[in-house]
Amino acid sequence: xxxxxLKKYGLEKETVTIxxxxxxxxxxxxxxxxxxxxxxLQKINNQVFKRPEDLAENISxxxxxxxxxxxxxxxxxxxxxxxxxxxxxxxxxxYYRLFPFVNGSHAKETVQTPEQAFEAARQFGRFTKxxxxxxxxxxxxxxxxxxxxxxxxxxxxxxxxxxxAERIAKTINQIKQVQQFSWIVEKFDQIKINPEFxxxxxxxDTKISNVLFDKNDKGICVIDLxxxxxxxxxxxxxxxxxxxxxxxxEEEKDFEKIEVRNDFYKAIVQGYLSEMEAExxxxxxxxxxxxxxxxxxxxxxxxxxxxxxxxxxYGEKYPDHNLIRAENQLVLLQRLIEKENLL
Numbered sequence: 001x002x003x004x005x006l007k008k009y010g011l012e013k014e015t016v017t018i019x020x021x022x023x024x025x026x027x028x029x030x031x032x033x034x035x036x037x038x039x040x041l042q043k044i045n046n047q048v049f050k051r052p053e054d055l056a057e058n059i060s061x062x063x064x065x066x067x068x069x070x071x072x073x074x075x076x077x078x079x080x081x082x083x084x085x086x087x088x089x090x091x092x093x094x095y096y097r098l099f100p101f102v103n104g105s106h107a108k109e110t111v112q113t114p115e116q117a118f119e120a121a122r123q124f125g126r127f128t129k130x131x132x133x134x135x136x137x138x139x140x141x142x143x144x145x146x147x148x149x150x151x152x153x154x155x156x157x158x159x160x161x162x163x164x165a166e167r168i169a170k171t172i173n174q175i176k177q178v179q180q181f182s183w184i185v186e187k188f189d190q191i192k193i194n195p196e197f198x199x200x201x202x203x204x205d206t207k208i209s210n211v212l213f214d215k216n217d218k219g220i221c222v223i224d225l226x227x228x229x230x231x232x233x234x235x236x237x238x239x240x241x242x243x244x245x246x247x248x249x250e251e252e253k254d255f256e257k258i259e260v261r262n263d264f265y266k267a268i269v270q271g272y273l274s275e276m277e278a279e280x281x282x283x284x285x286x287x288x289x290x291x292x293x294x295x296x297x298x299x300x301x302x303x304x305x306x307x308x309x310x311x312x313x314y315g316e317k318y319p320d321h322n323l324i325r326a327e328n329q330l331v332l333l334q335r336l337i338e339k340e341n342l343l
Contacts, residue, residue: 005041005096006032008081008088027226031101038101039079043094044226052095054140055226056087061138062131062201062228070130074221076100105212105220111244114267119219120211120244121271124203124236127222129275131201136230139201143227146204147235149188149298156305163308171323174304177330184297187290191232196283202231206239233276233284238295240268245292246332250299253324255331265292265343289343292336300329 003013016034018041028043044052056078063077078086079098088096111117145151156178160168168175191197203210204227212220243249244264248257269288273280303326306313311322336343 002030002041004090005088005093008083008085009039009079009098010082032098038103040099040101041096042099043096046095049142049226051140051142052087052089054142056097058139058142058228059225060086062134062225065134066130069133073126073130076102076221076223102212102220104214106215107210107212107223108208110249111208111264113217114261114263116208116213116217117240117244117264117267118271118274119213119217120206120208121237121240121268122274123211123219123222124206124240125272125275127203128200128233128236129279132279134201136199136201139228139230141229143204143229146227146229147231147295147298149185149294149301150192152298152301152305153182153185156301159305159308164310167308167310167323171304171308174323174326174330178297178301178304181297181333184290184293188294191234191287194283196281197232197287198281198284199230200233200279201228202233202235203228204231204235204239206236207243233272233280234287234291234294237268237272237288238291238293240272241265241292241336242295242299242329242332244268245336250303250325250328252328255328258328258331258335260332260335260339260343262339262343265339289340293333296329296333296336300326300333303329 002018006013006016011032011034016032019031019033021029021031021040026045026048028045030041032039032041044055046052049055059078063075066073066075067077076099079100080086081088086097088098090096108116111120160175203222203225205224210224211222214220245260245268246258247261248254252258273285277285303314303322307320307322307326314322314325316322
């Protein structure tokens with residue numbers, strides 16, 4: 001089935017080895033090996049990304065800008081087809097693209113040391129810094145309102161009127177917690193009208209698996225650029241805090257295991273500032289702590305909203321799955337806020 005796609009790149013199925021890769025939740029990915037060369041082939045999930053052409057256009061724009069302005073920066077740009085295209089569409093199969101495989105690299109599923117957190121933060125900061133001269137108006141929005149907390153909170157308020165009445169009654173305490181933290185939304189509304197907060201080329205998905213490391217655990221580059229869009233720095237820093245600070249993720253049911261590790265917080269801030277300090281305004285620098293609160297709260301709101309809406313977005317693997325996730329994130333939020341003076 002992939003034969004037709006490979007032919008677009010001058011690759012014949014008889015001469016290649018195809019190995020499926022399980023990392024990544026949205027797109028389908030394979031490693032392609034042939035004649036000593038290796039590539040990453042991806043099928044784009046066009047149920048999530050409604051316009052795959054926009055992804056290709058954004059990545060090509062970023063690649064061209066970096067080549068012209070920061071050619072020393074390592075960027076794994078997509079490989080063009082024989083016809084010079086960076087995206088393949090075959091009616092019966094869907095949308096595909098091919099990337100070079102970065103030899104000697106590896107990805108991580110979890111952050112195990114502050115040093116890894118520092119390296120990841122440094123890589124995401126370097127990515128945004130090297131694209132500081134790119135006009136964000138030229139970038140397509142690949143997922144509308146992805147990190148728009150104002151919208152997410154409005155959806156939460158709406159589902160309180162229209163959602164599952166039994167679940168609403170069951171979650172009065174969690175609903176009250178979300179409402180008690182509504183000041184987080186008010187601050188975000190202020191950020192959106194504050195000229196001190198700049199729209200930048202932002203990755204928007206800064207989990208550790210989107211950084212490639214070398215054998216010495218030093219960062220090489222960032223990957224998975226489908227969510228690259230105009231955004232605020234709090235999206236990238238906040239997502240790192242949400243996913244790096246605690247030793248357990250949002251799937252953990254034992255809330256006693258949720259904690260905020262001070263050295264990981266420090267590593268994120270130092271790693272990001274090592275690249276972005278000269279780029280950020282004073283108001284942005286003063287909002288590092290808020291970045292973590294912003295992202296954790298937004299994810300709690302999204303999980304609880306989905307639970308009250310009968311799990312239509314995230315689905316569930318067991319009863320009350322999204323409720324557990326929401327409670328998990330509310331605990332993480334509380335643990336972070338408790339450390340505000342210290343951090």
